Amino acid sequence: MNYPLPEGFSVAIDPSTRRVNARTLVGGSPPRILRLTDVGQQAWSELARGPAHSHNARVLGRLLTDVSAAHPRPNATCEPPKVTVVIPVRDRPQSLKRCLASLRYGHPIVIVDDASVDPTAVAELAESFGARLIRRSTCGGPAAARNTGLKAVETAVVAFLDSDCVCVDDWIGRLIEHFADPLVAAVAPRIAALPSSTAAGRFATSSGALDLGARECRVMPGAAVPYVPTAALLVRREAIDDIGAFDERLRFGEDVDLVWRLHRAGKLIRYQPDVRVLHAEPADWASLWTRRFQYGTSAAPLACRHPEAIAPLVLHPWPSAVLVCLLARRPLIAALIVAVTAVPATRGWRRSGVPTRVAAKIALQGVFQTYCAVGRYCTQFGGPLLLLALAWRGGTKTFQRRRRTAAAALLFAAPLRAAFSGEMQPDPFRFLVGHLADNMMYGAGVWFGCLRHRTLIPVRPKVVGPRRLPAVGIPRRFNKRQQRS
Incomplete structure (x- = not known):
């Protein structure tokens, strides 16, 4: 820009x-x-x-x-715009009470009751916290509830907040400064899991589905943070008016769709992980994996709307070839590929002023990132086949050993990377098993969505040209x- x-x-x-x-x-x-x-x-x-x-x-x-x-x-001396908090809710009065109690900075609040079974409890909480209550007669899901709340917002910025969230920081006050930049349409905090005493809950604190990591980033497809959830999100109201509100046909992934439409319209979305909002994750394994399956089902309808943004696996030729040779236990061929392809590439980087040691480090990182990405992809979309490859005893002993080594390397690529980048909870064994099941359940949801919408875009790898900066x-x-x- x-x-x-x-x-x-x-x-x-x-x-x-x-x-x-x-x-x-x-x-x-x-x-x-x-x-x-x-x-x-x-x-x-x-x-x-x-x-x-x-x-x-x-x-x-x-x-x-x-x-x-x-x-x-941003320059903190600028006068921040006014903010209205929109909270969609359906029952869960205890969670809503905890959420409202954590909002301590006097912003107007709009609660949208999405046809709760017990509307009285929600109404009493809205009255006690001085919030405006809007009740829907039929349950339309999070997208419909947020759209209903948007119609009641008169401020320049709206803060979407889920009822099962807890605000530990003044996240609105710390993020609102970004709107001094007229190109910024949305800013998101880091969504961390609420502390839990159950094994599944402790696993979620180290591998939460909504936790997008500690790296600050501009949000866009292909970046380190390709999307942000609306569990807690500040959005410029004018930007939503320009592109249209949430797609109410989406029961899951409506927040990703909104963010990608903002990006497509040339707006900027920022992710600032040093500001946190806590989110209640499921307390048992069955609920945790069910949610992952449901998140996976959103990939197909999102792919129909944003085919250019969906890339479950991006393959670059020479790192992929090196990885295949290493998995097949052919290190000499892998070294030959590096000599033929990577060395000329690093020469080009050196002509651009990049030292050889930096170029070599980037090249090695490319192979490692490809390994982790391929391992995650194979686990999500072919996990049962990898488990079968581990258990099957067919073939010679040499072939069995190589097959099992390759299958194990792919299965544990993503869990081991997650383990080295954070704390393994509740313990190393359940962390690894939980991570594998988590990936497989997400992949099962993606396959289910693909069958339902008759598309293979969410599972189709993307092959790009020679890797270069x-x-x-x-x-x-x-x-x-x-x-x-």
Whole structure:
């Protein structure tokens, strides 16, 4: 985007962004090379010192934040817009009471009762907390309830909040500053699981379905955070009016659809994980896996609406070939592939100013990320076949050993990566088994949705060209003409 950051914004460089020399940066999501002109280096120096005031620094700040090589830090002196909280609910009065009690900052609240069996309990809570109550006569699901609440919102920003959430931070006050940027349409906190005493609940605290991790990011398909849920989400009301409200035909995935439509319209969505909202996860394994199955069923209708955004597996030629050879226990062939394909690629990166050690590290990360992605994909959509490959005794002993090694490597790729990146709860064994079952139940839901909607887009891998870092340069027009402005 050519629209510069608002004056007074600062940026925080992402921890994964490397400045390999005076003119070259490597970073972003997906990763890329950024080359700075002379004026770009001056703009970088201004950004490093503090708030951006010059036009050049603001343009560079926009470029860096748009690719997630850096993250915007708004000017806190700006007057924040007014916010109305919309809470859809159907029964669960105890959860609603806990949610309302955690909202302590005086924002107007609209509660939408989606045809509760016991509407009196919800009405009493709305009255006791000074919230406006809107009751629907028929249950239409979360999308319909949120749309009903939207019609009653008169403020510039709406905060969607699920009734089973607990606000531990002033998440609205901390995220609302981002709307000083007119291009920002939505901002999301990190959705962490509420502490639980059950084994399934403790597993959810370490591997919650709504927890999108600790990496701050611009939200868009293909990025580290491709979507955000509306369990807790700030959205500019005008942006929703431009693209249309929630699709009420979707019982699951209506929040992903809204976020992707915002992105398609050229809006910015930010994810700020240092701000948290807690969410109640199922307390038993059956409910936990049922929810994962239901989430999986949303992939097919989303694919029908956003086929370009659905990619369960992205394969790059040479990392995939290396992985196949390693799984087949052919390390020499894998080394040959690296020599033939990866070495020329790293030479191209070196010509762009990327040192050999950095290029080699990126290449190895590509193989590892491909391994984890293929393992997760195979577990989700072919988990029973991998388990069968482990148990089947057919073939020679050498073939059995290789088959079982490959199957085990694929099955435990995603669980082991999750284990090394966080705490294993409730214990290592149940964490690994729970992770496998979680992936398989999600994949079963995806297959169910594919059969129902007669599409294979949600399970179809995407093969792209040779893996390389896309180069993003500061345009030549960023030089003298803009330097004078």
